[in-house]
Amino acid sequence: MRRKHLLNTFAAAALRIFMLLTLGVMMTLETKADISEEYPDFYTGAEGTNTKGINFVQSITVLAPEYCSSVMGDFTVVFKAPGMKYIKAFCWRQPTDKNPGKWGHDAVLADMELKEGEMGKFVVKGDEFPNGPMTIRIHAKDDKNKQDICELQLYNLGGVKWNQGIPDRDPPGAAGMARVFADDFDGPLSISPDGMNARYAAHKTGGGDFSGWQFSDPHGENQPFAQRDTFLRIHASKPLGTQGRSGILSSLRPDGTGVAVSIPSYFECRFVAQSAPGTWPAFWTLTKNTIGMDKNDPTFEKISKMGSDELDIVEAYGGYGHKNPNSGGVYSSVSHFWGQPKPDWNQRKLADGSENTDFKPSSFRTDTLQLGGKSSWSWTFHTYGLAITETDTIYYFDDIEIGRHPTGEVSKALPAWFLINYSIGGISGWQIDMERYGNKTDMWVDFVRVYSGCVQAPEVSASGFPGAKPAVVTMSASTRGAEIRYTLDGSEPSEKSTLYTSPVSVSQPCTIKVRGFGKNLKPSPVTEYILTTPPGVQGSIGINFVTDMADSEQALAPGDVTGIAPYIQGNWNNVLAGTKTTSRFSTSDGATSPVTLNIEGEAKPEKGEPWGFSGNDRRLKRGNLVSNPRFTLAGIPYAKYDVVVILGAGIHNVQGEIHLAEAESGNHIDAFSFDYGWNGGQHAIATTKPGEAAKNTNYIVFRNVTQKDITITMKWGSGKGWTGVAAIQIVPQKD
Structure with a gap:
């Protein structure tokens, strides 16, 4: 994951976000406003259509309720904003009789003027807003060009249950595939440092953690992971005297087991996170490559030289002001082809220097304020998806296609696995400045699900070893509706092989081969499990x-x-x-x-x-x-x-x-x-x-x-x- 130099690449549409939110709805700056000293190359955009000319400062401090706390019923937000005069506050709300659109709408919570030294306050009727995570955005400006945005993250214990959990329907990007994995986060979490004996690893499998606030073990410093109702909470925090901690989930374990699927495949995650200086929520995939492979495997050397594909489904960068991305509702989707020649379709120029008429971009910038319900990634939950087919790699935002390009050769050959993370600073290059939020922030994940056009390879485990007592062998397949067939003599399983229905007792060493079969799906790869006599000295x-x-x-x-x-x-x-x-x-x-x-x-x-x-x-x-x-x-x-x-x-x-x-x-x-x-x-x-x-x-x-x-x-x-x-x-x- 690399820093995206957002300030140098913003289009005018992406830059208009804050002005549309504050100037357009509050007070339009004069087109001849003074140039900001912090932004000498900025100017005031006409009619509030971009952020140029705005001198972002941190003025707002929320006194109640506490950042990242829980609320219920009617509650009062109390804040101060020295030097600011005009205040507006917003929160995204579910559809109502007055605003029945399926996406919900932005509700105005406050519209006021503050006198110098005066505290601001407004009442929020919590029961009228969605249950669960909610973000109250307070916008402030003075009579000139100073402005501020403060995002108050809360958890609404009451409210209306809306759009929670895995949808009943399959996403359009997964047409023709079957679901092989899903996590609604509605039960106890299953996370371990390396993913062994658990569903997820709490570090980037294969090495290379990259957050400025380091990724923590599930029960390590600051304990970033928690499950609440039907949500996963990744809580990033930096208590006094610490270096800060946050969290990542990897679907692949070091031994190569876990969730990794071959094409055609589809990955999807729904989440919301805060936009603050340093926040960097992401959902992305990597090809499996040699993780979990034996170096003596005859294909190891070939695969080790193939390079790898990293497909960043969503990378969002938070924060406004000097040395911040100022990205508003824009996020990035980027395909990286590490250790490989650049694909021909991604070359802007041909070998003779002429323009490549078949050029396809491998990165996309999505302005969420122009799609679907027109709400930012930090305001409310959104769904981010990726389809990898034999021909095309397609990115989705709330089931809307936002970009595609030809599928990379490595993605065609190797299965991919997913990661969900809440990085704070780190290799993104953006500064961390979370002081006004008490050095704490949340990413809330509603669900993640994975589809494939072939059955997911079954997993095999054994309790004990054949010896004084039989070993008990358990098999499982995550593909819905798939059946497992197995052999104990080392032969390749077919649809006529023994059907697995319950754990199998095995008294002698053998080679177990297992394969999954599903209607209208390609059979899974064969899983081989060698059941041996106990290793080491008998009687140890x-x-x-x-x-x-x-x-x-x-x-x-x-x-x-x-x-x-x-x-x-x-x-x-x-x-x-x-x-x-x-x-x-x-x-x-x-x-x-x-x-x-x-x-x-x-x-x-x-x-x-x-x-x-x-x-x-x-x-x-x-x-x-x-x-x-x-x-x-x-x-x-x-x-x-x-x-x-x-x-x-x-x-x-x-x-x-x-x-x-x-x-x-x-x-x-x-x-x-x-x-x-x-x-x-x-x-x-x-x-x-x-x-x-x-x-x-x-x-x-x-x-x-x-x-x-x-x-x-x-x-x-x-x-x-x-x-x-x-x-x-x-x-x-x-x-």
Whole structure:
């Protein structure tokens, strides 16, 4: 996503927005007004048809209700606007008997003059306006050329329910396709840092977060995500003393699973956000490329060299005044073809220097005040859509086509996935100035849905591994009405293969192939799932400490494989940090172990940051027992085994020691020192003994232990950071 140099490319139609809103309805500036000192190249447009000559300032401060707060029934807006004289306030309203148009209409809330030093106030009858998110726009001007716009975001607990939720009808841009994904945000959110065990990732999958107020984990700093009624709230905020946080949703996970569809496809999202200096709401797609692919895949190298397509369905830039976009109701739709030659149809000049008569633009600027209900992207909800077909890529605003061009070659070949984000500043290049709003702002998403002309590839997961107990295999397809057919012998599924109706128990290792079929749709790509015997050494006992058993950012499912080679395993046991005694552990091959764990000493549960780690390794690092915990493992049934102690990522720069002793006698067996530093998501084994210098180590292995009962003790050392014991493994070894 790149900065769009809006000030240099505005057409006169785009520049007239603010004048139409304020000058046209309040008081037209004289055509010979003085040139603004902040805008020396601006002039006053004739009859209020553009914004030139306006000296935007921040004068308005709303005193009540609080920005981003909830209201109900009649409420009073109280504000001050020093230096301003003429005030008008507006709010978008649903259709009424007097204004029955389907789009709704702009309602005037106040029309007044202020005396110097006087407070302004007006009453809003909340029950007469739409339920849910509402934006009150206060416009102010003086007798010369100073003006201000303040957008007061509120949530109306009462009001009229209007245009909420996914429409009953399919969008015209998705004609001939079937819906493969939809989220109405009317239930609990499903978001994790990397999308694993959840519907969305809270960062840009593949890397490259780009917001000035950084994108946060769902339960991280400032907690940007919330669900309310039938809306998703992405709340960007910067409390005092912080750098600010906001949110992004990615539909693709690092392992390549999630929502990614092949052409023909259609993506659609409905949202509203604030126009303020630095706000940058967006809905866009990327081609999947090599995300989730094995580098040994024979197609990996070819796909890695193809480049990628980024299709920005909507990028809106907020704010008025010096060094702000002043974009009004205009937003951008841009197609980027990264790492590829520019398409022939996008070349303005031919090789001989002549004009290309077949030229097609790859970017479009949409003036929302000239389409549909003639309301801006920050005033009320709008729907933004994108169709990618075999021939054309078509952009939509409220089901109105606003631009098209030939489909890129990469988009034809590779599936695309979507992102929804509320960036604040960052690589857009626009300044952030949210002080008057208390450094907080909201993006409200009503729904997102995805269509395709082929069935979405089914997802396959397994609980456990074939061994002492059968593995239970679950299959799912998001395409409405699609059926799943599968094979267990590695052959290609057809419409005559076994129909999936319920979870399947599998007792032997095998290759599962799954395909989705739907009426009038192309069959899905084949999903292959290799069900193997448990990885690692059979009989291994893996203990994963968590601070919340229900937290998908920490807890591991039976089929989740993680650990450190050669000690990688599945069937990890989640143990609530702080539990004194735990028994009946499951081994890596599904058997029940007689081992008992007791936790004593100073053992403080702590959820740490998984700095640099991803996937299941990330979960393994989250739950920690910090300070000076002591672990006693009794009844170990192996004649010889290794003990693996994995430290949590925590806060870097901390030193300490891990000691192993015989439980009953306390006789010393072995010990290692560690110095936990930044390892960039890499595992590093501790090899130094206490008293020796250690560097950047985060796990310990005690080899060839023979005692039946052992005690593991962590001794806190020096350093400014902290870490803890995140996991322990008992791995049997051959005699």
